[in-house]
Amino acid sequence: MNSNYRSTPHNGRVFRREKTTLSNGSSDALKEPVRVFCRIRPLENDADTSCISLVSPTVLSLNTPSDSKSSLQRELHCQFKQIFTSYATQKEVFDFVAMPLLTDLLKGRNALLLSYGVTGSGKTFTFTGEQSNPGIMPRCIDTLFNTIGEFQTPKFTIKPDRMNGFEIQSESDAIQDRLLENRANAKTLRGKLGKRGIGDQVHYENDGTRLHDIDESNYYAVFVSYIEIYNNTVFDLLDDSNGKNKQAKILREDSQKNMYVNGVIEVEVKSAEEAFEVMNEGQKRKRMGCTLLNSESSRSHSVFNIRLVQIEQIAHNSEGAPIVPESNLMKVSQFSLVDLAGSERTNRTQTTGMRLKEAGRINNSLMSLRNCLEILRENQLTGSNKLVPYRDSRLTYLFKNFLEGYGKVEMIVCVNPAVSDYEENLQVMKFAEMTQDVKIKKNENRDTPYLKKTIKKVGNTPSSSRRVRSNSSYSLPKIPIFTVNLENFNEIGVKMEQIVKILKMRKVKTDSAFSDFNKKDKHFRKQLCELNEANILKTSEIKSLKSVVKKEKQECYNLKHKITDLETVNDSLASKNGELHEVILSLRHTIDEKDLKINQKILERKKQNKNLHLQMKRCPKS
Structure with missing residues (x-):
């Protein structure tokens, strides 16, 4: 075809x-x-x-x-x-x-x-x-x-x-x-x-x-x-x-x-x-x-x-x-x-x-x-x-x-x-x-x-490297191990003084570490509070936006239904329009036929009048 x-x-x-x-x-x-x-x-x-x-x-x-x-x-x-x-x-x-x-x-x-x-x-x-x-x-x-x-x-x-x-x-x-x-x-x-x-x-x-x-x-x-x-x-x-x-x-x-x-x-x-x-x-x-x-x-x-x-x-x-x-x-x-x-x-x-x-x-x-x-x-x-x-x-x-x-x-x-x-x-x-x-x-x-894709080897994460550095900065001095000679009391005294000095240094570093930790703890808590406040604000905004979106969706849904109904009405009107158009065409056709018949009758009447007029002229006057 x-x-x-x-x-x-x-x-x-x-x-x-x-x-x-x-x-x-x-x-x-x-x-x-x-x-x-x-x-x-x-x-x-x-x-x-x-x-x-x-x-x-x-x-x-x-x-x-x-x-x-x-x-x-x-x-x-x-x-x-x-x-x-x-x-x-x-x-x-x-x-x-x-x-x-x-x-x-x-x-x-x-x-x-x-x-x-x-x-x-x-x-x-x-x-x-x-x-x-x-x-x-x-x-x-x-x-x-x-x-x-x-x-x-x-x-x-x-x-x-x-x-x-x-x-x-x-x-x-x-x-x-x-x-x-x-x-x-x-x-x-x-x-x-x-x-x-x-x-x-x-x-x-x-x-x-x-x-x-x-x-x-x-x-x-x-x-x-x-x-x-x-x-x-x-x-x-x-x-x-x-x-x-x-x-x-x-x-x-x-x-x-x-x-x-x-x-x-x-x-x-x-x-x-x-x-x-x-x-x-x-x-x-x-x-x-x-x-x-x-x-x-x-x-x-x-x-x-x-x-x-x-x-x-x-x-x-x-x-x-x-x-x-x-x-x-x-x-x-x-x-x-x-x-x-x-x-x-x-x-x-x-x-x-x-x-x-x-x-x-x-x-x-x-x-x-x-x-x-x-x-x-x-x-x-x-x-x-x-x-x-x-x-x-x-x-x-x-x-x-x-x-x-x-x-x-x-x-x-x-x-x-x-x-x-x-x-x-x-x-x-x-x-x-x-x-x-x-x-x-x-x-x-x-x-x-x-x-072809390949997998890259993953090294230490930044958090782990930071943790190693922080531990090294606060590393405490080790206490030395020594053997005790009970006969030499002077040597024992020297060793004890060294241990006391190391313990004092460890205490100073420990206090400093605790102080630093407390400062960071306060700073972290402050950041958490700020984030929490921002989160509360964002949550309220999201809720309000969700309600707006829900309302708009409902309106959109209603509009879609209206459009569907209007399309159905439009289809029915279009079909009715087509039927009426056919009726109009048939009526026009009927009118045309009647006009044609009327014109034919008019022509016939004119022709009859003309013939009658000619006959009247030809007839002698009484």
């Missing part, structure tokens, strides 16, 4: 004709179009009729239902990169769609895979699947670890720097982190995710698929994160520090101008089982809801990120074993799997209250995605330089870099072929058509230089 279509009548039908592709200028050689796939889910009931028929493995036909109000029957031919029928297996979809993206991940390239469609069209099943029939996400995890299993770095050798980058730890730091994880699992995310019963663990079938295009001279580390965008707000699905009250996250740019979620938890996983635990814990926290069209409808856009870090292993220790070199290059690649929430029409789902608000936010974010892609296509077709409104939605703002050439972009469109979904499918096909016209700049590999 690379183009718009022209309508040509043929036996009461209208067929789609494809136009030529985009301009083939020299700059297009550096770009590649967004690949869009289509998957058709099975009909729920055998008695249902389908509005979709397959023309070829890449072309389907969307047929107007027979009970449609339109008298003109249409047959729209829509072309995709590949179409998967209801008989296609999960493995076939994975091999054709996700396997090339995994290969690019190992080569250091980034990839973004989106699932798009109306609610209940099978997007989540395509991505997740079942334990005995895994979808794209579990198969990606299994295939990745089947490939790099024996080429992984020891855990905590590579660590996120919390600014969308990574750093290399020294071996002693890595060992310390491993000990901390083993001793205090309850304080780490991995420990929290590991506190599950054996019966709760989810194991997906592993078919042993692996990639053969792997650089065995590299060591690899896998990091995963899981977020959702709910009501245009970003939440971390792996962060349970606040219990049920999820903390909203903000988007930031890193040093390479790439967008990332600030403060998101990235878990290093060393096996597919660990990755499944993380993935399933995140899925438990996803916002789900029940509608008339889907009993388990996703109410948010979920993003599962797989980041692969590669480091070369060209150095060896004295025993010949490979080690992390002191200075080298690090290669980081990212694979983002985005399960978009389904678009829906409220007149079919009959949603109200919070569900209505969620549906409005979902449709608005999908509309923002469509607007960005339309402007990108317009800029490429016309050579204009319109500003792409990425900031209109958190969804488009997060993936701004992918649309600007940060990585390869692909989309799998899921379709429910039931006749009742014809109107929704028509909009989905138009969106997929427009998406395929967008060309993305080819992604280039980026290497990040790094230096």
Whole structure:
């Protein structure tokens, strides 16, 4: 579906004709179009009729239902990169769609895979699947670890720097982190995710698929994160520090101008089982809801990120074993799997209250995605330089870099072929058509230089050195040890005089030390009192500021509720305005028709008068 279509009548039908592709200028050689796939889910009931028929493995036909109000029957031919029928297996979809993206991940390239469609069209099943029939996400995890299993770095050798980058730890730091994880699992995310019963663990079938295009001279580390965008707000699905009250996250740019979620938890996983635990814990926290069209409808856009870090292993220790070199290059690649929430029409789902608000936010974010892609296509077709409104939605703002050439972009469109979904499918096909016209700049590999960290030996602290100096300044003279000769009383007298003199010197120094100690004690007590007074003042200020912040938060909360209510009212008014606009158009049409009839009658009357006048002239006077 690379183009718009022209309508040509043929036996009461209208067929789609494809136009030529985009301009083939020299700059297009550096770009590649967004690949869009289509998957058709099975009909729920055998008695249902389908509005979709397959023309070829890449072309389907969307047929107007027979009970449609339109008298003109249409047959729209829509072309995709590949179409998967209801008989296609999960493995076939994975091999054709996700396997090339995994290969690019190992080569250091980034990839973004989106699932798009109306609610209940099978997007989540395509991505997740079942334990005995895994979808794209579990198969990606299994295939990745089947490939790099024996080429992984020891855990905590590579660590996120919390600014969308990574750093290399020294071996002693890595060992310390491993000990901390083993001793205090309850304080780490991995420990929290590991506190599950054996019966709760989810194991997906592993078919042993692996990639053969792997650089065995590299060591690899896998990091995963899981977020959702709910009501245009970003939440971390792996962060349970606040219990049920999820903390909203903000988007930031890193040093390479790439967008990332600030403060998101990235878990290093060393096996597919660990990755499944993380993935399933995140899925438990996803916002789900029940509608008339889907009993388990996703109410948010979920993003599962797989980041692969590669480091070369060209150095060896004295025993010949490979080690992390002191200075080298690090290669980081990212694979983002985005399960978009389904678009829906409220007149079919009959949603109200919070569900209505969620549906409005979902449709608005999908509309923002469509607007960005339309402007990108317009800029490429016309050579204009319109500003792409990425900031209109958190969804488009997060993936701004992918649309600007940060990585390869692909989309799998899921379709429910039931006749009742014809109107929704028509909009989905138009969106997929427009998406395929967008060309993305080819992604280039980026290497990040790094230096291996070393631990510096810690010497005496300043406090200990001060303590040694103070003890030396107040050191007391030692009392000499001598043997007593009872026959020589003069020698005994001399020795006793020496001892008395030393004792007097010790007393003087002791008195001086006590005096100095008392002065320092008073000075220290005075400082403590001043600090205590300052602390009391600061505490009172903090309390007052907290009350102000609490009041402002409450006001902000009330304003948000008011905004939500106003948005709901605005949406209802907009729908009413649209209905009234249609009524106005119909009335104008009626007025135009009546004006036309009046003009025709006036012309006829003038003509009759003219004829009558001519007849009267011709008749002789009586």
